[in-house]
Amino acid sequence: MSRCQQxxxxxxxxxxxxxxxxxxxxxxxxxxxxxxxxxxxVQQPGSEAGNPGLDATLLGQTSSTNDFEAFxxxxxxxxxxxxxxxxxxxxxxxxxxxQMPYQCFxxxxxxxxxxxxEKIAKIVAHTEKIKRIEATDPSTYxxxxxxxxxxxxxxxxxxxxxxxxxxxxDPMVKRRxxxxxxxxxxxxxxxxxxxxxxxxxxxxxxQRINQFHIIPDxxxxxxxxxxxxxxxxxxxxxxxxxxxxxxxxTPPTLKMQVFDKGxxxxxxxxxxxxxxxxxxxxxxxxxxxxxxxxPWGPTDSQLPLRFIxxxxxxxxxxxxxxxxxxxxxxxxxxxxxxxxxQKPGQKLDEAxxxxxxxxxxxxxxxxxxxxxxxxxxxxxxxxxxxxxxxxNTAGVMERNGIPGADIEFRPQRVQSxxxxxxxxxxxxxxxxxxxxxxxxxxxxxKNF
Amino acid sequence: xxxxxxNLRGLASRLIPSGPLLxxxxxxxxxxxxxxxxxxxxxxxxxxxxxxxLKASKxxxxxxKSKRKGAEEKDPKIIQMMRHFAxxxxxxxxxxxxxxxxxxxxxxxxxRGWLMFRRKQREERERTLMRQYQSMSTACEELRLTNGPGTxxxxxxxxxxxxxxxxxxxKGIPIEYARAQTDTxxxxxxxxxxxx
Numbered sequence: 001m002s003r004c005q006q007x008x009x010x011x012x013x014x015x016x017x018x019x020x021x022x023x024x025x026x027x028x029x030x031x032x033x034x035x036x037x038x039x040x041x042v043q044q045p046g047s048e049a050g051n052p053g054l055d056a057t058l059l060g061q062t063s064s065t066n067d068f069e070a071f072x073x074x075x076x077x078x079x080x081x082x083x084x085x086x087x088x089x090x091x092x093x094x095x096x097x098x099q100m101p102y103q104c105f106x107x108x109x110x111x112x113x114x115x116x117x118e119k120i121a122k123i124v125a126h127t128e129k130i131k132r133i134e135a136t137d138p139s140t141y142x143x144x145x146x147x148x149x150x151x152x153x154x155x156x157x158x159x160x161x162x163x164x165x166x167x168x169x170d171p172m173v174k175r176r177x178x179x180x181x182x183x184x185x186x187x188x189x190x191x192x193x194x195x196x197x198x199x200x201x202x203x204x205x206x207q208r209i210n211q212f213h214i215i216p217d218x219x220x221x222x223x224x225x226x227x228x229x230x231x232x233x234x235x236x237x238x239x240x241x242x243x244x245x246x247x248x249x250t251p252p253t254l255k256m257q258v259f260d261k262g263x264x265x266x267x268x269x270x271x272x273x274x275x276x277x278x279x280x281x282x283x284x285x286x287x288x289x290x291x292x293x294x295p296w297g298p299t300d301s302q303l304p305l306r307f308i309x310x311x312x313x314x315x316x317x318x319x320x321x322x323x324x325x326x327x328x329x330x331x332x333x334x335x336x337x338x339x340x341x342q343k344p345g346q347k348l349d350e351a352x353x354x355x356x357x358x359x360x361x362x363x364x365x366x367x368x369x370x371x372x373x374x375x376x377x378x379x380x381x382x383x384x385x386x387x388x389x390x391x392n393t394a395g396v397m398e399r400n401g402i403p404g405a406d407i408e409f410r411p412q413r414v415q416s417x418x419x420x421x422x423x424x425x426x427x428x429x430x431x432x433x434x435x436x437x438x439x440x441x442x443x444x445x446k447n448f
Numbered sequence: 449x450x451x452x453x454x455n456l457r458g459l460a461s462r463l464i465p466s467g468p469l470l471x472x473x474x475x476x477x478x479x480x481x482x483x484x485x486x487x488x489x490x491x492x493x494x495x496x497x498x499x500x501x502l503k504a505s506k507x508x509x510x511x512x513k514s515k516r517k518g519a520e521e522k523d524p525k526i527i528q529m530m531r532h533f534a535x536x537x538x539x540x541x542x543x544x545x546x547x548x549x550x551x552x553x554x555x556x557x558x559x560r561g562w563l564m565f566r567r568k569q570r571e572e573r574e575r576t577l578m579r580q581y582q583s584m585s586t587a588c589e590e591l592r593l594t595n596g597p598g599t600x601x602x603x604x605x606x607x608x609x610x611x612x613x614x615x616x617x618x619k620g621i622p623i624e625y626a627r628a629q630t631d632t633x634x635x636x637x638x639x640x641x642x643x644x
Contacts, residue, residue, distance in 0.1 A: 097550065105554045108561025115564050169560045171553045 119166035194259040251305035287366035290319035318353035329409035339381030
């Protein structure tokens with residue numbers, strides 16, 4: 001679904017409820033004129049999200065979207081609006097953005113296009129070079145096979161960089177990226193998305209990792225390379241937020257974005273790092289969720305964890321969702337979401353994972369470090385939320401059959417080893433009824 | 449007097465009588481772009497006298513100003529610092545550009561194009577300089593390996609070419625060698641008036 005339709009959805013809904021569309025004020029979220037000629041790089045799959053009107057006609061429904069379209073086209077028709085607006089619409093919609101007759105703009109585009117041509121020529125030259133090197137016998141090089149591999153690898157890297165550099169100066173690329181319709185299969189959009197993520201979201205995640213001591217409590221070393229965001233029942237959860245336990249009763253939907261090309265398999269783990277262990281007088285860990293073999297590429301965006309294992313989304317559910325809960329009086333629990341990348345082509349055995357971590361004891365035995373070492377996965381993405389005892393926790397625990405809702409942790413009172421000492425001083429001397437006349441001047445000492 | 453000298457800008461248009469030849473627009477143009485009227489307009493003696501008087505007063509004001517400046521002459525370092533602070537004063541920072549989307553995209557394109565153009569120019573210049581430098585160094589190498597004219601030994605021409613006679617003036621040496629190099633050099637590099 002395109003951005004504009006997303007924005008207009010509530011309006012469409014409200015229109016659908018009425019018998020006749022009333023002329024309500026339609027506001028578009030951009031002050032510029034609507035452009036009809038904007039074509040995206042990707043051909044949208046027309047049957048699905050791309051064309052809701054077509055779906056409706058196929059199903060034999062008179063869609064309210066069509067009404068809206070008609071209404072919107074009327075509202076935005078060039079016959080309405082001020083003279084200035086009409087003039088702008090009459091001219092601006094006809095001329096494509098690239099051909100707008102601004103001299104300086106056109107000169108700049110000429111320079112940029114020339115540069116683009118140069119970059120493309122370089123890419124072609126590099127590709128040919130790679131072919132040539134691949135064809136030559138490695139014994140002709142002094143470095144041998146290693147040198148040849150290194151050479152090819154570095155040339156490929158340079159081609160990737162050139163692909164980004166060729167498109168980075170295109171205003172249409174910038175526009176499409178800002179609209180969120182960029183094709184993530186193309187390196188330039190991935191580069192831009194990565195840069196945007198690194199500018200703030202990455203920094204926040206790294207800060208959470210440090211301030212909540214994820215390093216070194218859970219892993220000795222970790223640097224996230226992919227974007228992970230969570231929503232619980234449609235509510236965005238900021239990294240590290242303390243969430244209501246009713247909200248976290250159902251598993252979150254993850255919005256994940258990888259910035260390198262290709263499909264890979266992911267394993268997703270949610271774990272609690274602060275389970276109080278009374279016998280040892282310490283804290284232990286617990287696995288709350290584990291799903292494995294989830295195929296993921298740069299074009300994928302959303303993954304509702306509750307659908308995994310039901311056949312609706314690919315991937316295997318190893319450990320089902322255990323709602324996060326904290327006992328009364330215990331400090332906050334850090335629930336961390338880990339996205340781990342499997343080795344290329346490697347599929348984890350779901351049955352084995354179930355056997356290892358599926359039972360209650362197995363959940364308690366889970367450790368990210370051990371899991372990583374045992375199965376050869378690499379942690380790439382991270383997010384965090386916290387949970388504390390709140391008014392809904394008891395209900396959540398009862399509904400999910402978790403014992404221990406009646407347990408309350410109390411801080412142990414540590415008695416002073418020093419003997420009791422009488423209160424001293426001018427005020428302490430004048431607490432007795434003998435000095436009743438002075439009580440308005442003295443501070444009353446407690447328990448005297 | 450001061451107010452008169454301040455309002456010099458519209459003077460030409462006010463003093464020159466707008467005859468049939470001079471349209472009001474033309475006179476405005478004169479006022480905006482040049483202080484002296486280029487057109488030989490008919491000037492009445494009264495206006496000319498007033499102008500002369502004004503000129504004299506202006507010159508006097510200038511002299512006064514320079515005298516006042518001479519009294520409190522500032523260190524150039526202080527002036528430089530004040531300029532620096534003035535440039536970074538939030539009052540003097542221009543507001544951010546506010547543009548609609550298409551216009552911003554055009555602006556961005558032009559900016560990127562300008563950066564690209566400058567980079568191209570810079571790289572071209574650097575390439576030329578590098579080429580020139582390398583060709584000079586190969587020429588010197590060639591000189592170093594050639595036998596000199598006549599009975600001169602190998603490399604004579606090179607040694608001669610490396611001499612810097614006359615580069616720093618007749619029988620001169622670089623002024624840098626005349627004193628010890630310091631981090632905080634003196635304000636006056638050489639006291640030429642000094643006598644034993």
